[in-house]
Amino acid sequence: MPTKVEKDSISGQDTTGHEWDGIKELDTPCPKWWLYTWYACIAYAIGMFVVYPSIPYGKGYFHGVTGYSQRKMVDADVGKLVAQRKGSMDKIAALSFEQIKADPNLLEVAMTSGRITFAENCQPCHGPGGGGNPGYPALAAGAWIWGGTLDDIQQTVTHGIRSADPDARQSAMPRFGADGTLKPAEIQAVADYVWATFYGHATTGKDVSAGAKIFAENCAACHGDAGLGNRDMGAPKLSSQVHLYGDAHDTIVNQVTLPRQGVMPNWGARLDPATIKAVTLYVHALGGGE
Ligand code: HEC
Numbered sequence: 001m002p003t004k005v006e007k008d009s010i011s012g013q014d015t016t017g018h019e020w021d022g023i024k025e026l027d028t029p030c031p032k033w034w035l036y037t038w039y040a041c042i043a044y045a046i047g048m049f050v051v052y053p054s055i056p057y058g059k060g061y062f063h064g065v066t067g068y069s070q071r072k073m074v075d076a077d078v079g080k081l082v083a084q085r086k087g088s089m090d091k092i093a094a095l096s097f098e099q100i101k102a103d104p105n106l107l108e109v110a111m112t113s114g115r116i117t118f119a120e121n122c123q124p125c126h127g128p129g130g131g132g133n134p135g136y137p138a139l140a141a142g143a144w145i146w147g148g149t150l151d152d153i154q155q156t157v158t159h160g161i162r163s164a165d166p167d168a169r170q171s172a173m174p175r176f177g178a179d180g181t182l183k184p185a186e187i188q189a190v191a192d193y194v195w196a197t198f199y200g201h202a203t204t205g206k207d208v209s210a211g212a213k214i215f216a217e218n219c220a221a222c223h224g225d226a227g228l229g230n231r232d233m234g235a236p237k238l239s240s241q242v243h244l245y246g247d248a249h250d251t252i253v254n255q256v257t258l259p260r261q262g263v264m265p266n267w268g269a270r271l272d273p274a275t276i277k278a279v280t281l282y283v284h285a286l287g288g289g290e
Protein backbone atom coordinates (compact mmCIF):
# COMPACT_ATOMS: atom_id res chain seq x y z
CA MET A 1 0.00 0.00 0.00
CA PRO A 2 1.38 3.44 -0.91
CA THR A 3 2.17 5.35 2.20
CA LYS A 4 1.85 9.09 2.62
CA VAL A 5 3.76 11.26 0.08
CA GLU A 6 6.74 12.86 1.75
CA LYS A 7 9.92 14.66 0.84
CA ASP A 8 13.17 12.77 0.58
CA SER A 9 15.46 14.18 3.22
CA ILE A 10 18.66 13.96 1.10
CA SER A 11 17.55 15.19 -2.38
CA GLY A 12 14.63 17.26 -1.16
CA GLN A 13 12.47 15.69 -3.89
CA ASP A 14 8.96 14.25 -3.45
CA THR A 15 8.68 10.51 -3.12
CA THR A 16 5.95 8.44 -4.80
CA GLY A 17 5.03 6.96 -1.46
CA HIS A 18 6.29 3.51 -2.49
CA GLU A 19 8.70 1.98 -0.06
CA TRP A 20 10.48 -1.37 0.01
CA ASP A 21 12.62 -2.39 2.93
CA GLY A 22 13.21 1.23 3.78
CA ILE A 23 14.13 2.26 0.24
CA LYS A 24 11.80 4.98 -1.05
CA GLU A 25 11.03 5.73 -4.70
CA LEU A 26 11.66 9.31 -5.76
CA ASP A 27 9.00 10.97 -7.93
CA THR A 28 11.44 12.22 -10.61
CA PRO A 29 9.68 14.15 -13.40
CA CYS A 30 10.33 13.20 -17.06
CA PRO A 31 13.11 15.23 -18.69
CA LYS A 32 11.69 18.29 -20.42
CA TRP A 33 13.23 17.47 -23.81
CA TRP A 34 11.51 14.08 -23.72
CA LEU A 35 8.18 15.48 -22.62
CA TYR A 36 8.08 18.17 -25.35
CA THR A 37 9.15 15.69 -28.03
CA TRP A 38 6.31 13.48 -26.92
CA TYR A 39 3.77 16.36 -27.07
CA ALA A 40 5.08 17.25 -30.52
CA CYS A 41 4.57 13.64 -31.69
CA ILE A 42 0.96 13.68 -30.49
CA ALA A 43 0.30 16.99 -32.25
CA TYR A 44 1.94 15.65 -35.45
CA ALA A 45 -0.15 12.45 -35.33
CA ILE A 46 -3.38 14.42 -34.93
CA GLY A 47 -2.31 16.62 -37.85
CA MET A 48 -1.66 13.55 -40.04
CA PHE A 49 -5.05 12.07 -39.07
CA VAL A 50 -6.75 15.23 -40.26
CA VAL A 51 -4.72 15.78 -43.45
CA TYR A 52 -4.44 12.20 -44.75
CA PRO A 53 -6.90 9.27 -45.02
CA SER A 54 -7.12 7.77 -41.55
CA ILE A 55 -10.06 6.58 -39.49
CA PRO A 56 -12.04 3.63 -40.94
CA TYR A 57 -15.78 3.47 -40.41
CA GLY A 58 -18.31 0.96 -41.72
CA LYS A 59 -17.45 0.31 -45.37
CA GLY A 60 -15.53 3.55 -45.90
CA TYR A 61 -12.95 5.68 -44.17
CA PHE A 62 -12.21 9.32 -43.42
CA HIS A 63 -10.46 10.56 -46.60
CA GLY A 64 -8.54 13.40 -44.92
CA VAL A 65 -8.80 17.05 -45.94
CA THR A 66 -6.39 16.56 -48.90
CA GLY A 67 -8.15 13.44 -50.27
CA TYR A 68 -4.69 11.95 -50.91
CA SER A 69 -4.88 8.57 -52.77
CA GLN A 70 -1.98 6.63 -54.24
CA ARG A 71 -4.43 4.63 -56.32
CA LYS A 72 -5.66 7.84 -57.96
CA MET A 73 -2.08 8.90 -58.65
CA VAL A 74 -1.28 5.56 -60.30
CA ASP A 75 -4.50 5.74 -62.33
CA ALA A 76 -3.52 9.22 -63.52
CA ASP A 77 -0.01 8.01 -64.52
CA VAL A 78 -1.42 4.98 -66.33
CA GLY A 79 -3.99 7.21 -68.04
CA LYS A 80 -1.21 9.46 -69.33
CA LEU A 81 0.75 6.47 -70.63
CA VAL A 82 -2.33 4.98 -72.31
CA ALA A 83 -3.03 8.32 -74.00
CA GLN A 84 0.58 8.48 -75.21
CA ARG A 85 0.39 4.91 -76.47
CA LYS A 86 -3.08 5.25 -77.95
CA GLY A 87 -1.80 7.18 -80.92
CA SER A 88 0.64 4.38 -81.76
CA MET A 89 -1.84 1.57 -81.14
CA ASP A 90 -4.44 3.32 -83.33
CA LYS A 91 -1.84 3.47 -86.10
CA ILE A 92 -0.98 -0.22 -85.63
CA ALA A 93 -4.68 -1.07 -85.92
CA ALA A 94 -5.01 0.94 -89.13
CA LEU A 95 -1.81 0.03 -90.99
CA SER A 96 -0.82 -3.18 -92.76
CA PHE A 97 1.94 -5.42 -91.36
CA GLU A 98 4.29 -4.16 -94.11
CA GLN A 99 3.61 -0.53 -93.22
CA ILE A 100 4.18 -1.17 -89.51
CA LYS A 101 7.47 -2.95 -90.25
CA ALA A 102 8.60 0.00 -92.36
CA ASP A 103 8.27 2.39 -89.38
CA PRO A 104 10.97 1.54 -86.79
CA ASN A 105 9.33 3.51 -83.98
CA LEU A 106 5.95 1.94 -84.55
CA LEU A 107 7.50 -1.51 -84.85
CA GLU A 108 9.22 -1.01 -81.52
CA VAL A 109 5.92 -0.12 -79.82
CA ALA A 110 4.29 -3.17 -81.43
CA MET A 111 7.08 -5.53 -80.36
CA THR A 112 7.01 -4.22 -76.78
CA SER A 113 3.25 -4.56 -76.59
CA GLY A 114 3.52 -8.02 -78.24
CA ARG A 115 6.14 -9.22 -75.79
CA ILE A 116 4.06 -8.16 -72.77
CA THR A 117 0.87 -9.61 -74.25
CA PHE A 118 2.66 -12.88 -74.98
CA ALA A 119 4.08 -13.15 -71.46
CA GLU A 120 0.69 -12.49 -69.91
CA ASN A 121 -1.55 -14.56 -72.19
CA CYS A 122 0.35 -17.07 -74.28
CA GLN A 123 3.39 -18.15 -72.28
CA PRO A 124 1.46 -20.35 -69.82
CA CYS A 125 0.62 -22.70 -72.71
CA HIS A 126 3.29 -22.04 -75.35
CA GLY A 127 6.23 -21.63 -72.99
CA PRO A 128 8.77 -18.82 -72.62
CA GLY A 129 9.92 -17.51 -75.99
CA GLY A 130 7.32 -19.77 -77.64
CA GLY A 131 9.45 -22.86 -76.98
CA GLY A 132 6.35 -25.02 -76.70
CA ASN A 133 5.08 -27.59 -74.19
CA PRO A 134 3.61 -31.07 -74.77
CA GLY A 135 0.24 -30.42 -76.42
CA TYR A 136 1.05 -26.74 -77.05
CA PRO A 137 3.00 -26.14 -80.24
CA ALA A 138 6.43 -24.54 -80.32
CA LEU A 139 5.90 -21.22 -82.07
CA ALA A 140 9.58 -20.44 -82.51
CA ALA A 141 10.47 -23.69 -84.30
CA GLY A 142 9.07 -22.97 -87.75
CA ALA A 143 7.15 -26.27 -87.64
CA TRP A 144 3.78 -24.69 -88.31
CA ILE A 145 0.63 -26.79 -88.10
CA TRP A 146 -1.64 -24.14 -89.60
CA GLY A 147 0.83 -21.69 -91.11
CA GLY A 148 3.47 -19.19 -90.11
CA THR A 149 2.93 -16.09 -92.23
CA LEU A 150 1.80 -12.94 -90.42
CA ASP A 151 -1.70 -13.36 -91.88
CA ASP A 152 -1.87 -17.04 -90.85
CA ILE A 153 -0.82 -16.24 -87.29
CA GLN A 154 -3.22 -13.29 -87.05
CA GLN A 155 -6.07 -15.53 -88.21
CA THR A 156 -5.17 -18.30 -85.71
CA VAL A 157 -4.82 -15.89 -82.79
CA THR A 158 -8.02 -13.96 -83.57
CA HIS A 159 -10.34 -16.93 -84.10
CA GLY A 160 -8.56 -19.77 -82.33
CA ILE A 161 -8.46 -23.48 -83.10
CA ARG A 162 -11.47 -25.67 -82.23
CA SER A 163 -12.70 -22.73 -80.14
CA ALA A 164 -16.26 -21.44 -79.84
CA ASP A 165 -15.58 -18.81 -82.55
CA PRO A 166 -17.57 -19.61 -85.75
CA ASP A 167 -14.45 -18.77 -87.82
CA ALA A 168 -12.16 -20.95 -85.72
CA ARG A 169 -9.82 -23.33 -87.51
CA GLN A 170 -11.44 -26.74 -87.38
CA SER A 171 -10.12 -30.25 -87.89
CA ALA A 172 -10.68 -33.52 -86.14
CA MET A 173 -8.42 -36.52 -86.37
CA PRO A 174 -10.72 -39.59 -86.16
CA ARG A 175 -10.86 -41.56 -82.91
CA PHE A 176 -9.48 -44.72 -84.52
CA GLY A 177 -9.07 -46.68 -81.28
CA ALA A 178 -11.98 -45.31 -79.25
CA ASP A 179 -14.40 -45.85 -82.17
CA GLY A 180 -12.99 -49.31 -82.98
CA THR A 181 -11.95 -48.39 -86.55
CA LEU A 182 -8.54 -49.83 -85.84
CA LYS A 183 -7.79 -52.76 -83.50
CA PRO A 184 -5.08 -52.35 -80.84
CA ALA A 185 -2.67 -54.51 -82.89
CA GLU A 186 -3.22 -52.31 -85.94
CA ILE A 187 -2.64 -49.20 -83.86
CA GLN A 188 0.65 -50.65 -82.61
CA ALA A 189 1.61 -51.48 -86.22
CA VAL A 190 0.86 -48.03 -87.61
CA ALA A 191 2.61 -46.42 -84.62
CA ASP A 192 5.68 -48.58 -85.31
CA TYR A 193 5.65 -47.34 -88.90
CA VAL A 194 5.24 -43.66 -87.98
CA TRP A 195 7.85 -43.89 -85.22
CA ALA A 196 10.43 -45.58 -87.43
CA THR A 197 9.83 -43.87 -90.74
CA PHE A 198 8.81 -40.32 -89.82
CA TYR A 199 10.04 -39.79 -86.26
CA GLY A 200 13.34 -41.33 -87.36
CA HIS A 201 13.85 -43.97 -84.67
CA ALA A 202 15.79 -47.04 -85.78
CA THR A 203 13.65 -50.15 -85.52
CA THR A 204 15.45 -53.34 -84.61
CA GLY A 205 14.94 -54.99 -87.96
CA LYS A 206 11.15 -54.84 -87.48
CA ASP A 207 8.98 -55.22 -90.57
CA VAL A 208 6.74 -52.13 -90.63
CA SER A 209 5.07 -52.85 -93.98
CA ALA A 210 1.75 -53.74 -92.28
CA GLY A 211 1.83 -50.33 -90.58
CA ALA A 212 2.71 -48.64 -93.89
CA LYS A 213 -0.43 -50.10 -95.46
CA ILE A 214 -2.62 -48.98 -92.56
CA PHE A 215 -1.08 -45.51 -92.79
CA ALA A 216 -1.72 -45.22 -96.52
CA GLU A 217 -5.35 -46.21 -96.04
CA ASN A 218 -6.22 -44.26 -92.90
CA CYS A 219 -3.76 -41.47 -92.30
CA ALA A 220 -2.21 -40.27 -95.55
CA ALA A 221 -5.33 -38.34 -96.55
CA CYS A 222 -4.51 -35.81 -93.83
CA HIS A 223 -0.85 -36.32 -92.95
CA GLY A 224 0.33 -37.01 -96.52
CA ASP A 225 2.03 -40.13 -97.95
CA ALA A 226 5.42 -38.84 -96.88
CA GLY A 227 4.11 -37.56 -93.52
CA LEU A 228 4.62 -33.95 -94.56
CA GLY A 229 1.34 -32.84 -92.99
CA ASN A 230 -1.41 -30.66 -94.40
CA ARG A 231 -2.03 -27.13 -93.23
CA ASP A 232 -5.55 -26.94 -94.61
CA MET A 233 -6.42 -29.90 -92.38
CA GLY A 234 -4.29 -28.68 -89.46
CA ALA A 235 -2.62 -32.09 -89.66
CA PRO A 236 0.90 -31.80 -88.23
CA LYS A 237 3.95 -32.79 -90.21
CA LEU A 238 4.99 -36.19 -88.85
CA SER A 239 8.36 -36.42 -90.60
CA SER A 240 9.90 -33.89 -88.27
CA GLN A 241 11.94 -33.57 -85.10
CA VAL A 242 9.35 -31.22 -83.60
CA HIS A 243 6.25 -32.97 -82.29
CA LEU A 244 3.14 -31.50 -80.74
CA TYR A 245 2.77 -34.34 -78.23
CA GLY A 246 6.37 -35.46 -77.90
CA ASP A 247 8.66 -38.01 -79.41
CA ALA A 248 7.69 -41.22 -77.59
CA HIS A 249 6.12 -44.28 -79.25
CA ASP A 250 3.35 -44.17 -76.61
CA THR A 251 2.26 -40.68 -77.64
CA ILE A 252 1.57 -41.96 -81.17
CA VAL A 253 -0.42 -44.94 -79.84
CA ASN A 254 -2.41 -42.64 -77.54
CA GLN A 255 -3.06 -40.11 -80.31
CA VAL A 256 -4.37 -42.77 -82.73
CA THR A 257 -6.47 -44.33 -79.96
CA LEU A 258 -8.04 -41.07 -78.75
CA PRO A 259 -6.79 -37.83 -80.36
CA ARG A 260 -6.49 -34.92 -77.97
CA GLN A 261 -7.74 -32.24 -80.36
CA GLY A 262 -6.30 -29.34 -78.38
CA VAL A 263 -8.14 -26.05 -78.16
CA MET A 264 -6.47 -22.70 -78.81
CA PRO A 265 -8.61 -19.84 -77.43
CA ASN A 266 -10.06 -17.20 -79.79
CA TRP A 267 -8.26 -14.09 -78.58
CA GLY A 268 -10.43 -11.83 -80.71
CA ALA A 269 -12.95 -12.08 -77.87
CA ARG A 270 -10.44 -10.77 -75.31
CA LEU A 271 -7.80 -8.64 -77.03
CA ASP A 272 -8.35 -5.65 -79.30
CA PRO A 273 -7.24 -5.95 -82.96
CA ALA A 274 -4.15 -3.73 -82.47
CA THR A 275 -2.93 -5.90 -79.59
CA ILE A 276 -3.48 -9.04 -81.67
CA LYS A 277 -1.46 -7.49 -84.49
CA ALA A 278 1.31 -6.63 -82.04
CA VAL A 279 1.47 -10.17 -80.59
CA THR A 280 1.35 -11.56 -84.14
CA LEU A 281 4.43 -9.52 -85.08
CA TYR A 282 6.13 -10.71 -81.88
CA VAL A 283 5.33 -14.41 -82.50
CA HIS A 284 6.42 -14.11 -86.13
CA ALA A 285 9.77 -12.71 -85.00
CA LEU A 286 10.43 -15.49 -82.47
CA GLY A 287 12.41 -17.38 -85.07
CA GLY A 288 9.93 -19.38 -87.13
CA GLY A 289 8.08 -16.68 -89.07
CA GLU A 290 7.48 -17.25 -92.77
C1 HEC B 1 -4.91 -22.59 -73.15
C2 HEC B 1 -3.70 -22.80 -73.87
C3 HEC B 1 -3.32 -21.80 -74.94
C4 HEC B 1 -3.11 -20.45 -74.82
C5 HEC B 1 -3.25 -19.61 -73.56
C6 HEC B 1 -2.67 -19.98 -76.09
N1 HEC B 1 -2.63 -21.01 -76.98
FE1 HEC B 1 -1.97 -20.90 -78.90
N2 HEC B 1 -2.42 -22.88 -79.15
C7 HEC B 1 -2.89 -23.73 -78.19
C8 HEC B 1 -3.07 -25.07 -78.73
C9 HEC B 1 -3.55 -26.29 -77.99
C10 HEC B 1 -2.67 -24.98 -80.08
C11 HEC B 1 -2.63 -26.13 -81.11
C12 HEC B 1 -3.96 -26.61 -81.51
C13 HEC B 1 -3.83 -27.68 -82.59
O1 HEC B 1 -3.72 -27.31 -83.76
O2 HEC B 1 -3.89 -28.85 -82.23
C14 HEC B 1 -2.29 -23.60 -80.32
C15 HEC B 1 -1.83 -23.10 -81.53
C16 HEC B 1 -1.37 -21.82 -81.76
C17 HEC B 1 -0.88 -21.33 -83.02
C18 HEC B 1 -0.81 -22.13 -84.30
C19 HEC B 1 0.53 -22.78 -84.41
C20 HEC B 1 0.76 -23.50 -85.69
O3 HEC B 1 1.65 -24.35 -85.69
O4 HEC B 1 0.09 -23.21 -86.70
C21 HEC B 1 -0.51 -20.03 -82.83
C22 HEC B 1 0.08 -19.08 -83.86
C23 HEC B 1 -0.78 -19.71 -81.44
N3 HEC B 1 -1.31 -20.81 -80.81
C24 HEC B 1 -0.55 -18.47 -80.88
C25 HEC B 1 -0.95 -18.13 -79.59
C26 HEC B 1 -0.86 -16.79 -79.06
C27 HEC B 1 -0.25 -15.59 -79.78
C28 HEC B 1 -1.39 -16.84 -77.82
C29 HEC B 1 -1.58 -15.70 -76.83
C30 HEC B 1 -2.33 -14.55 -77.31
C31 HEC B 1 -1.80 -18.22 -77.55
N4 HEC B 1 -1.51 -18.95 -78.66
C32 HEC B 1 -2.33 -18.66 -76.36
C33 HEC B 1 -3.15 -23.40 -76.87
C34 HEC B 1 -3.03 -22.15 -76.33
Ligand code: HEC
Nearest residue numbers: 171172173218219222234235236243244245259260261262
Ligand atom coordinates in the same frame (compact mmCIF):
# COMPACT_ATOMS: atom_id res chain seq x y z
C1 HEC C 1 -8.92 -35.96 -90.61
C2 HEC C 1 -7.49 -35.76 -90.65
C3 HEC C 1 -6.59 -36.75 -89.90
C4 HEC C 1 -6.47 -38.10 -90.12
C5 HEC C 1 -7.26 -38.98 -91.07
C6 HEC C 1 -5.41 -38.53 -89.22
N1 HEC C 1 -4.92 -37.48 -88.52
FE1 HEC C 1 -3.40 -37.54 -87.19
N2 HEC C 1 -3.71 -35.59 -86.74
C7 HEC C 1 -4.69 -34.80 -87.30
C8 HEC C 1 -4.75 -33.55 -86.57
C9 HEC C 1 -5.69 -32.40 -86.87
C10 HEC C 1 -3.78 -33.63 -85.55
C11 HEC C 1 -3.39 -32.58 -84.48
C12 HEC C 1 -4.44 -32.22 -83.47
C13 HEC C 1 -5.01 -33.31 -82.62
O1 HEC C 1 -5.94 -33.97 -83.07
O2 HEC C 1 -4.60 -33.51 -81.49
C14 HEC C 1 -3.14 -34.92 -85.69
C15 HEC C 1 -2.09 -35.35 -84.92
C16 HEC C 1 -1.45 -36.58 -85.07
C17 HEC C 1 -0.25 -36.97 -84.38
C18 HEC C 1 0.51 -36.14 -83.35
C19 HEC C 1 1.61 -35.42 -84.09
C20 HEC C 1 2.53 -34.67 -83.17
O3 HEC C 1 3.21 -33.75 -83.69
O4 HEC C 1 2.62 -34.96 -81.97
C21 HEC C 1 0.06 -38.22 -84.80
C22 HEC C 1 1.23 -39.06 -84.37
C23 HEC C 1 -0.93 -38.60 -85.76
N3 HEC C 1 -1.82 -37.55 -85.91
C24 HEC C 1 -0.96 -39.81 -86.41
C25 HEC C 1 -1.99 -40.22 -87.21
C26 HEC C 1 -2.15 -41.56 -87.69
C27 HEC C 1 -1.17 -42.68 -87.44
C28 HEC C 1 -3.28 -41.59 -88.43
C29 HEC C 1 -3.92 -42.78 -89.10
C30 HEC C 1 -4.19 -43.92 -88.30
C31 HEC C 1 -3.83 -40.24 -88.44
N4 HEC C 1 -3.04 -39.45 -87.67
C32 HEC C 1 -4.98 -39.85 -89.15
C33 HEC C 1 -5.49 -35.11 -88.37
C34 HEC C 1 -5.64 -36.38 -88.89
